[in-house]
Amino acid sequence: MVRFVIRRLLQMVVTFAGATFLVYALMFANQNDPIQALAGERPVSDAVREVLTERYHLDEPFLVQYGYYMRDLLTGDFGTTLNGRPIGEIMADAWPNTVKLALLALFFAVLFGVAAGLVAGLRRGSVFDTSTLALTLVVVGLPIIVLAPIAQLIFGVKLGWFPTTAGARPSLYGLILPALVLGAASTATMMRLTRASVAENVRADHVRTARAKGLSSRRVVGVHVLRTSLIPVVTLIGVDLGTLMAGAIVTEGVFNIPGVGSKLLLGIQTEDGPLVVGFVSVLVVVFLVSNLLVDLVYALLDPRIRL
């Protein structure tokens, strides 16, 4: 177990270094004229161009630029954007919003997905089962770019149940609607996964044995069925956490929550290598750590798995 964790942590260092290098290289290859990209359609004067080129080493070859970036990164300095804002500060503002939103979305997804999946799996063919199946189909089929504005219009503007936008310093209440929207697709997937898994495990040998021992059906379902059924769900959680953090661009825009997704989009639009690499590096860490946790949880859920 300990050896496993240490091995994975060492692998992480290599993956992390490789990922930052790759992303930096990709950003550099995509870089056309970041100074013009920042100015939009306005012309850029020679003075501005010269000073910015100088300050951000934009005229240097790729490896030199990467060297400057890594040198600063190792001293904890993420660099500054082209209009002079420290990227570390941007990350400190954006990450808490994103983490709150993603965790809340994941919470709702697990809560509703697993509960509905369990009921549907136990009562296959019932009205509940067929209607939730149809509902998940609709939710999975609706892209978030449609779902988010509709949810905002109905529950925010028309009914007034939730604030229309959450804002830069969102309250927990303000985040509920965005989190439900963001987690909708995950909820649907989780529900289908749990249902299939439960349906299979109900007929498994160990569950039959448990019933034969005369255990209460509550304990059979809660411990023997659910626990083993959660393995695929936990895998999905590990993957989803990263996706929910990086891929919330639409939700963040519609509900005006400045987070990681919108900053990444801004970084790509303004061809700002350091901004993108900073966020992606942290995302890589999030992916790696959550996958490690998933592997550890496997062992807890299924005693047959040894690390």
Place this chain on the structure above:
Amino acid sequence: MQVRRLIAWTAVPLVATLGLAGCSGDDDAKVDPSGVVSIQIAEPQHLLPSNTNDSSGIQVLSALFAPLVSFDKDAKPVPDAASSITSDDHKVWTIKLKDGYTFHNGEKVTSDDYINAWNYAAYYPNAQNNSYFFSRIDGYAATQSSDPDGPEGPEKAPLPRSKTMSGLKKIDDLTFQVTLSEPFTEFATMLGYSAFYPLPDAAFSAPGVINKDYESAPIGNGPFQMNGKWEHDARVEVQRYEPYPGTKPKVGGVEFRIYLQPSAAYADVLSDNLDVIPQIPTESISTAPDDLGERFERSSASQFQFLAFPTHESEFANPEVRRAISMAIDRDEIVRSIFKGSQQSARSFVSPVVAGYRENTCGAACEFSPQQAKQMYEQAGGPKKIQISYNSDGPHKDWVDATCNQLNANLGVECTATPEAKLADLLTKVQNKVPVGVFRLGWIMDYPSMESYLGPLYTTSGSSNYYGYSNADFDSLVKQGAAAPTQEESIKFYQQAEDILARDMPVIPLRFSQNNFGYSTRVRHVVVDLYSRIDLTQIEVLS
């Protein structure tokens, strides 16, 4: 389409009448003089007057600073923080400041504050976005430099000869003199722009060096002062500055709320969570009259969209060809179907926000008449194939495609719309005379004057004359206008010059931008000025 003609200027007389109308008209609604109004902005790029050129930053600065001149309802400049701006020869200008203005930290506003700010803005190594606004001042050239091998090369530009402009001279604490390198009648008009705001001593950590914390809480001389710091991606809050001696605002403060997308701001206005959205997104324009009713308004803005002809290409050399193409374009249809009425058709060469604007100066050449256009086009021997180039990093594909379809149908030509990745790429090609066919351009005025359109766009040496139009009569009229003794006389020359454009058609005017703004039920008297800023002296919050 009903376009509400604008009521968009900060003028003392106008404010007075509006105030009266307010008293008689809606007595039942009570105004809360300490209410806070919230206005949507995007994250500003900078909050330093000399470096701010994005509309969000300009909106925030308009709360914190008082301009030397503001504009009356005819877009004519009237002194604001200045008591007078005078000149006998339009070369040496004397600016007298009103007494009693203080910065928000209590510092008295003096002529030094203007001189220091302007010198900082102009100085080449400071790389300020608005540096070029000072280029008419004598001695500007000495503060500039140029890189011997271009910005990409390894060599650095040498330091400029001077840190200050010789044309700026202090007379006393409230008077200073500005000498221009050439006479310019409308110099006072330029001073309304945010680049010309003063900076307090507190803004500088050493002479010529801006304090690095200044932008997070700018100290100005205007009607509002910062309430806390600039909260990036969240908000900028300002509160009324009580010692301000100018026109007092009717609200206690303003919250400039930062939005990632205007669509989110629009949803907030609908649910009264936000008071003002200065530009409703195009996708919501068609539902806005139903959603907001009276609270949806439009006014003209300064941006001008046009198609330009590379005059070095012989196929477009004949003005008749250019007129025929112009007449084959149904501007109103494109405005209606592509822009949902969020812009307005242009039939003049200068924007409606400037003094001297006349409607329809383009005349018959901008009227849609397909039969006549086709006949003219064939007689003049126009090319069988037309290419329209545009930059795909802006929202131009739809309307360029639509324009091409109209030309195909109405002129019987084969028109292709060709995207270029960036505007800079397109302009480089044009400058290197790579054939790109007809190409699109947009223009935003630098200062509210006809000259700000005519000079840079159409004079032979104009900074944005990418199409090589050159007409000696036109050049001399613009020059005469710039040196005429009064603004009225300047305008006469400019209008004559504009008439030449209508004959030569170096460009096809297509559209002017509009402010399509909306507001919540909490506020009234929402007015947009000619820089497309919400006028903070007129807006009122209802209690």
